[in-house]
Amino acid sequence: MYQEVLRESEAWDQVRKQSVINLQVAVVLQGGYLDEVHQQMQGRKQKKAGKKPGGKLVGDGLPRLLNEDGFIDEVFKHEQAQKRKAEEKEERKLEKEHHTKALERWKEACKARDERVKAQKEQYRQALEEWEDERQLAKTERRRIGWQKPTLGAVEKKPGQPKKRAAQRADDVTDVGQTPLFAAHSPPLDAHLPFSDHFLS
Template sequence: MVRSSSAAFLVSLSPIQSTSTPPTFIPIPISPYSRKKARYSDLLIVPPSNVLEEELQNSVRELLAANKEQKSLLISMQSSLVLNGAYCDLVRGQLAAQEESKKSKKGKLVGNGIPRLLTSKDFVRCVVAFQKAAEEKEAEMKKRRATKAEKSTAMSQWKELEKARKAENVAIRARWQEDVKAWEEERDRAKANRQRPSWNKPVLKGQLFSPVPKPTFATNDQEEPIAGPSRLPVNTDSDKSESEDSEDENESADDE
């Protein structure tokens, strides 16, 4: 199926070109979490009159918990696909610029009257000199310092990805806090009825997105970040957010 579709380049042995467009992902609408009372709460708060009703209520709670977990996973997967799409667009832009730079290079050796037989010693020397000059030029182009426009474009794209990542982490943390609150209500209800909660306490660990690496450019002998250190500076909003992420993860793990 893939080989006969527009995504055939993904399973092809040929190098991927910047014109190769990955399949477009169209997110599906997902209803927001309800801040009101949980579904079927009127049925679940009624004390069961027999064993069958108690089992039915427990089954409803398990199904509601499973549905909520699947919804959370779906939101997380769609968010990942959106960020991956932005990353692919960024890489394709860089690949297109690299392809344009290769077009300007000479790909064939012109002997200027020298015999073009491979057995000719003079021609072989010209070939060697040509290849050496081409390699040195390519190495020099790789080592050159990036222009101000290239740095500005790369930083703008990186900031957009970081902004989207932080916004998604805020949404994930908000949903996690709602899940924890619902779990605490369920825990108190189960404790009052001398029962165990019907689902485990939600954890934040593994759900948050890691920071997007800062773009770097090669200088004379080594790679340097385009602005400032490779890590985010101390006492910034980003660091504060990341530290809160780790604290929330540790707190959820400790409560478990």
């Protein structure tokens, strides 16, 4: 008799515990549901103001049982999706900052390269003028020129422009082995062939 009473007492205790758990789950889900309703209301206000509204958990307007397993799964999936969106947004922000800094360094490198090329061309122009003077003098004196006609030589190409990571991944797949951006715009130069005078014009 006492054992039967004890078993009934334990059974009622289990039922009570389960009821408490269900109530706790319902309270948590109710809070989440109210948060979602608040977000949806904010989304409607933002939409009226011309802003993009936030995501919706349930969009058909029908009531949901808050302790239903399917709804719990939807809450979990929605929270995970919101978390991924926040992480992706932060990642894009950091990527933009890194790309901006890389572009600044690239512009500085291009500027330094342009200065070096400018100095190289000026040195070539001066050497060519001296050679022309020597050529005219040798012609007058009926002798050979004292040295060979100077050549410009290979001109340093512009460094490749940095790209965002997504664009770089796409290029790695489709453009493997191709000439980097901007480098293709540099004229093909042969260090072993003399340049004609029109290059300086």
